[in-house]
Amino acid sequence: MPLLTTPITADLVRGALELEPTDAGLLPHRLPAWARAQVPEPQLLMAESQPSGVRLCFRTAATTIELDTVPTKRVYVGVPPRPDGLYDLVVDGELVDQGSVPGGGAIVIDMTKGTFKDRPGPAGTLRFADLSPADKDVEIWLPHGETTVLVELRTDAPVDPSPGNGRPVWLHHGSSISAGSEAAGPTTTWPARAATLGGVELVNLGLGGSALLDPFVARTMRDTPADLISVKMGINLVNADLMRLRAFTAGVHGFLDTIRDGHPTTPLLVVSPIWCGIHEDTPGPLMPATDADGNVRFEASGDPAETLFGRLTLRVIRRELARIVAQRSDRDPHLHYLDGLALYGEADAARLPLPDDLHPDAATHLLIGERFADMILGSGHVFDIA
Structure with a gap:
């Protein structure tokens, strides 16, 4: 069956304070634009755009979920490569799977010189399959140390925003x-x-x-x-x-x-x-x-x-x-x-x-x-x- 595409909107995202529209998709931020403008320093801009605690939250009966993103990896000059960031799939409160999006862009950091250089890259696809066909609350936690542009969400069943859980x-x-x-x-x-x-x-x-x-x-x-x-x-x-x-x-x-x-x-x-x-x-x-x-x-x-x-x-x-x-x-x-x-x-x-x-x-x-x-x-x- 062809997968259904659901627009990624603010009511599907938790843990971000702002979603910035870009040419590729939505970029979650953990500081608002006015704050970022006050000290546009590379370390801060990299850190606040890394989506620690940011997750997609929705309710669905889907058995297959695909998420296209553009990840930005960190590459440190003279240091062994870091592994790809992980996406955690949480279903009804339980961690059931993990995955990565290979490729994407990179920010090249030379700690000895204090320099940051952007290296653009293409989108990739995260895929989770063989999930239960029952209605369920789904959370996809984004890689905590990998800046992530959200491009497209696809599923084999309709998606609705998760209802509020009333937690503090x-x-x-x-x-x-x-x-x-x-x-x-x-x-x-x-x-x-x-x-x-x-x-x-x-x-x-x-x-x-x-x-x-x-x-x-x-x-x-x-x-x-x-x-x-x-x-x-x-x-x-x-x-x-x-x-x-x-x-x-x-x-x-x-x-x-x-x-x-x-x-x-x-x-x-x-x-x-x-x-x-x-x-x-x-x-x-x-x-x-x-x-x-x-x-x-x-x-x-x-x-x-x-x-x-x-x-x-x-x-x-x-x-x-x-x-x-x-x-x-x-x-x-x-x-x-x-x-x-x-x-x-x-x-x-x-x-x-x-x-x-x-x-x-x-x-x-x-x-x-x-x-x-x-x-x-x-x-x-x-x-x-x-």
Whole structure:
């Protein structure tokens, strides 16, 4: 039978804040156009267009589903090729299949020079077959680290937008760790795993290399509907050696003030960095290196003695975030703090070391997600969703 084509419209897409029409199709964004225009920096634009947490959601009796997309792979100069990004097929809440779209375009990144070059490519097709003919809720989670233009959806039965499930919306902002760097797939990034276990709808504003207390991110969060909000901050500020303690303190207050302008009583959680040995006591900037096998590793290049003059380390940031939240919570009873070491600490690092000395591996993403769900999303905890 010929497959039916269903136009991809906003009511089929969750987790994106904007869908940009392009010549090829619709490009999901996790920051709106006005925010992207303020700092059109290649790292940020790449990170926000990577659809971590973005998924197609619909109800259908289809046994065959095809999705045409134009993926943009990441190619790092001098580094072994990365595997193609995975699309996770979730049916009635269960992961039942995975697939990839080969080919597509690429963004070629030279970390030693800080350059980004686009290499266009054609669309490809993702295909899932032999599904149950019963009516079912289908989610196709897009590759969390692969910019993806949505071109065409085809099925062998009609498609309707999924009805609302009534789950609370969890809005989260963080770094590449929150975006899912090195996770096994889009449903096993730690926020996606936590959202599944905790019964919430995820809007993931994890931005690789770009969790920098940017005011436009705070304003985006202010204007985005949410029942639960969390902000995980610190690692990118140390990586980039972007500011000193005085500016960090003011920046955190300003970021939280802006969120509160739109969400005055929404439960708001501040999460400090997980363990990262290279930056616990050594400031940035972060420098890339390669090991004997050509794999990327990272090193901290700052001087620990300069913390006396306000340079940031992870220990400094955890201490200051705890102090800021304690100070503000006297007048903001819905503001809470979580020490990131409770999600992944020094003892965890001995058992599950960071492969590149910066990012958790796939197993650690699951661990962090499970701990967050247990400590934060369960009934009676910070985000009481029962």
